[in-house]
Amino acid sequence: MADRYLTFTGTAPGRFLTRRLGLPRPAPLIRWSAERPTLAGGLLHLTAGKGTPGLEQVLARTGLRPAETGAAAASAPDGSTADRSPAAVLLDATGVRDVGALAEVHAALHPVVRSVAASGRVVVLGAPPDPADPHQAAAQQALEGFTRSLGKEIGRGRTVNLVRLTDPAAAESTLRFLLSPKSAYVSGQVIHVDARDTTAPGDWDRPLNGRTALVTGAARGIGAAVAETLARDGARVVVLDVPSARDEAEQLAARLGGGALALDITAADAGERIADALPDGLDVLVHNAGVTRDRRLANMPAERWSSVLEVNLASVLRTTDALLARGVLRPHGRIVATASIAGLAGNAGQTNYAASKAGIVGLVRALAPRALAEHGVTVNAVAPGFIETKMTAAVPLLIREAGRRMNSLAQGGLPVDVAETTAWLAHPASGAVNGQVVRVCGQSLLGA
Numbered sequence: 001m002a003d004r005y006l007t008f009t010g011t012a013p014g015r016f017l018t019r020r021l022g023l024p025r026p027a028p029l030i031r032w033s034a035e036r037p038t039l040a041g042g043l044l045h046l047t048a049g050k051g052t053p054g055l056e057q058v059l060a061r062t063g064l065r066p067a068e069t070g071a072a073a074a075s076a077p078d079g080s081t082a083d084r085s086p087a088a089v090l091l092d093a094t095g096v097r098d099v100g101a102l103a104e105v106h107a108a109l110h111p112v113v114r115s116v117a118a119s120g121r122v123v124v125l126g127a128p129p130d131p132a133d134p135h136q137a138a139a140q141q142a143l144e145g146f147t148r149s150l151g152k153e154i155g156r157g158r159t160v161n162l163v164r165l166t167d168p169a170a171a172e173s174t175l176r177f178l179l180s181p182k183s184a185y186v187s188g189q190v191i192h193v194d195a196r197d198t199t200a201p202g203d204w205d206r207p208l209n210g211r212t213a214l215v216t217g218a219a220r221g222i223g224a225a226v227a228e229t230l231a232r233d234g235a236r237v238v239v240l241d242v243p244s245a246r247d248e249a250e251q252l253a254a255r256l257g258g259g260a261l262a263l264d265i266t267a268a269d270a271g272e273r274i275a276d277a278l279p280d281g282l283d284v285l286v287h288n289a290g291v292t293r294d295r296r297l298a299n300m301p302a303e304r305w306s307s308v309l310e311v312n313l314a315s316v317l318r319t320t321d322a323l324l325a326r327g328v329l330r331p332h333g334r335i336v337a338t339a340s341i342a343g344l345a346g347n348a349g350q351t352n353y354a355a356s357k358a359g360i361v362g363l364v365r366a367l368a369p370r371a372l373a374e375h376g377v378t379v380n381a382v383a384p385g386f387i388e389t390k391m392t393a394a395v396p397l398l399i400r401e402a403g404r405r406m407n408s409l410a411q412g413g414l415p416v417d418v419a420e421t422t423a424w425l426a427h428p429a430s431g432a433v434n435g436q437v438v439r440v441c442g443q444s445l446l447g448a
């Protein structure tokens with residue numbers, strides 16, 4: 001369903017009324033397309049404290065040219081401001097070790113934050129807090145509050161995220177994602193990138209060439225968008241959905257040049273059947289299948305509770321256990337599960353759904369280190385917020401509008417936003433990202 005309010009606020013009367021009434025003014029987001037694969041503009045690289053060695057070489061590979069500053073920017077041939085507005089700003093604050101050094105964060109961003117282009121990016125690099133150094137830990141934790149607050153005030157479709165790292169080479173896929181149109185609906189996030197050797201793909205435009213991905217619940221909605229995006233990136237995608245959605249799954253698989261698998265993911269032998277259907281192994285497993293059976297707890301029968309927990313959580317646990325035990329996930333494989341901001345912040349009428357999605361978070365955090373150590377597989381989750389789907393289109397108008405506006409970007413996301421985030425976590429060069437739960441919610445004003 002079209003967001004008519006967003007369209008209206010782009011008109012002259014809409015701009016006038018929203019300004020006078022103090023209403024949200026969402027900006028149309030610039031998302032990835034084959035015609036526009038990168039942000040239109042330069043990258044402004046700033047430093048607070050001691051800089052990170054090797055970062056310049058990584059940034060040079062993002063596809064963004066260095067932004068012009070000072071006299072060079074002022075002498076743009078046509079006198080326009082477009083060339084003088086950086087599409088992205090990256091602040092290297094990994095060297096901030098005490099409260100005094102936080103003044104350099106302010107000094108670096110204060111003069112330029114208003115100049116960032118609409119739908120631009122601000123990425124702050126931090127270091128892991130050092131438990132042996134309380135001053136460094138305090139200063140680095142301060143960056144989290146800083147970036148999340150800046151994300152809520154920066155406006156104009158711009159996003160702000162914090163990446164904690166020690167090795168910039170291990171963060172290349174993450175920086176490419178956050179400094180691109182693919183991350184349009186990801187803001188206010190803190191992403192930890194471990195110091196670990198990663199393998200760069202032969203082709204950054206088709207990083208999943210030669211890899212096989214399986215997406216559950218993929219016949220429609222977010223699952224279909226995930227399947228399409230992974231196929232765009234070169235994967236052979238197996239579209240899994242319930243038998244009643246067989247025709248849709250087969251049509252999508254045929255269009256993507258992949259395969260279809262019709263089975264009930266809650267079946268006790270689902271994992272074994274998936275393993276039998278993939279004798280050559282699997283590189284990417286996306287747990288997307290999910291259901292809602294909303295009702296307040298006082299009015300919720302046991303069947304509504306158990307059906308949601310069975311589909312959304314128990315089946316994920318069983319299937320993952322079976323595929324890991326059978327060795328179906330190849331080394332350097334990726335598991336990406338779908339959580340929800342409802343599991344992080346709670347939601348009235350969704351005790352069953354929120355419990356199941358919070359359970360996914362617990363699974364990811366517990367399984368990630370073991371799966372990596374024993375199988376060479378990373379485990380992460382995406383946590384969507386309000387995403388424009390057929391399901392949310394059926395939500396009553398006032399609740400739907402509240403869901404759309406209750407985030408820093410003041411609009412709902414699209415299925416492709418979840419898909420792009422999933423594709424980043426599935427990337428062969430994202431091996432240093434493990435045990436993370438990344439919200440795709442436009443920085444929802446609810447939850448952490």
